[in-house]
Amino acid sequence: MKKIVVALGGNAILSKDASAKSQQEAIKKTVNVLVEFIKRGHQLVITHGNGPQVGNLLLQQIAESTAKNPVMPLDTIGAMTEGSIGYWMQQAFNEVLEKENIHKKAATIITQTEVSADDPAFKNPSKPIGPFYQKEEAEQEQKKHPDYIFVEDAGRGYRRVVPSPIPKEVVEYPAVSAMLKEDLIPIAAGGGGIPVSKDAEGNFIGQEAVIDKDYGAAKLAENIKADELIILTAVDYVFVNFNKPNQSKLTNVTVSELKHYIAEDQFAKGSMLPKINAAIEFVEKTDGKAIITSLDNVKQLLEKGVGTIISK
Ligand SMILES: Nc1ncnc2c1ncn2[C@@H]1O[C@H](COP(=O)(O)OP(=O)(O)O)[C@@H](O)[C@H]1O
Numbered sequence: 242m243k244k245i246v247v248a249l250g251g252n253a254i255l256s257k258d259a260s261a262k263s264q265q266e267a268i269k270k271t272v273n274v275l276v277e278f279i280k281r282g283h284q285l286v287i288t289h290g291n292g293p294q295v296g297n298l299l300l301q302q303i304a305e306s307t308a309k310n311p312v313m314p315l316d317t318i319g320a321m322t323e324g325s326i327g328y329w330m331q332q333a334f335n336e337v338l339e340k341e342n343i344h345k346k347a348a349t350i351i352t353q354t355e356v357s358a359d360d361p362a363f364k365n366p367s368k369p370i371g372p373f374y375q376k377e378e379a380e381q382e383q384k385k386h387p388d389y390i391f392v393e394d395a396g397r398g399y400r401r402v403v404p405s406p407i408p409k410e411v412v413e414y415p416a417v418s419a420m421l422k423e424d425l426i427p428i429a430a431g432g433g434g435i436p437v438s439k440d441a442e443g444n445f446i447g448q449e450a451v452i453d454k455d456y457g458a459a460k461l462a463e464n465i466k467a468d469e470l471i472i473l474t475a476v477d478y479v480f481v482n483f484n485k486p487n488q489s490k491l492t493n494v495t496v497s498e499l500k501h502y503i504a505e506d507q508f509a510k511g512s513m514l515p516k517i518n519a520a521i522e523f524v525e526k527t528d529g530k531a532i533i534t535s536l537d538n539v540k541q542l543l544e545k546g547v548g549t550i551i552s553k
């Protein structure tokens with residue numbers, strides 16, 4: 242039995258259609274795969290992204306806001322998406338667990354993640370949120386919101402970027418550990434957790450930011466002393482020379498080999514690099530392993546250890 246934190250990428254929740262129904266359907270498919278970990282006796286903690294959802298909800302709020310019904314700050318919108326995605330996920334899990342006759346329950350913890358108020362990320366927004374825009378659409382949006390920053394996102398279009406500070410600690414990690422002791426399945430640190438930092442009195446205050454869920458998952462895995470961090474995305478393996486004729490997959494790789502590949506610029510900044518950095522962070526700080534693979538490959542991973550496996 243292993244204690245495993247799984248970080249779910251965008252395709253596990255959202256395809257092209259952002260309706261609630263469509264996201265719930267995608268989550269049901271995802272959960273049908275994740276239940277394989279439970280069937281094999283592992284303890285599972287689920288973390289998920291919220292980049293599209295947090296940006297979409299903010300746009301909805303801006304469109305309908307009035308003085309009496311103001312737009313919420315990003316930390317609060319982050320909490321709302323942790324709630325909505327967590328709700329979809331726990332409902333899907335509990336349905337599958339019941340069907341499979343497994344006497345366990347999943348539940349969501351609205352999780353805060355402590356960050357430093359003077360993290361340099363606040364002056365250098367890098368986390369893409371919300372929808373993709375064509376170049377002309379992004380220019381129109383920029384005119385409407387002169388303070389926003391739009392960047393090209395890994396060849397997929399333009400997106401707004403917001404600050405994404407590095408997690409220092411997942412505030413509610415003891416609640417996650419307590420749930421595991423009770424044989425429950427926690428859904429926690431969704432969207433990396435709500436970014437908070439301490440004020441002069443030592444009280445937490447929300448920050449206008451969105452944490453990278455892979456960094457949030459790595460910190461949670463470290464905090465709860467997990468055996469494995471599994472980052473599920475759209476590719477079965479991490480590759481060197483990705484999308485080039487000499488592309489080759491990484492199966493078993495060490496942290497020092499990965500650092501060498503980072504120096505060669507092998508991993509795209511807005512997509513694979515944060516996953517690699519999160520994996521390195523977890524492996525360096527613990528005795529655990531990190532795995533990067535796809536949701537489609539989970540059975541192969543469980544049966545044959547197929548995927549990119551990162552160790553010290
Ligand atoms: N070296 C690489 N090896 C594998 N995939 C890479 C590499 N560089 C960039 N990628 C891309 O990164 C993507 C994963 O990042 P992203 O789509 O942002 O993740 P998420 O699943 O969290 O939404 C992969 O699907 C792939 O297209």
Ligand SMILES: NC(=O)OP(=O)(O)O
Pocket residue numbers: 250251289290291292293369431432433451452453454455
């Ligand atoms: N918070 C976060 O990293 O979300 P995405 O993975 O959806 O971008």
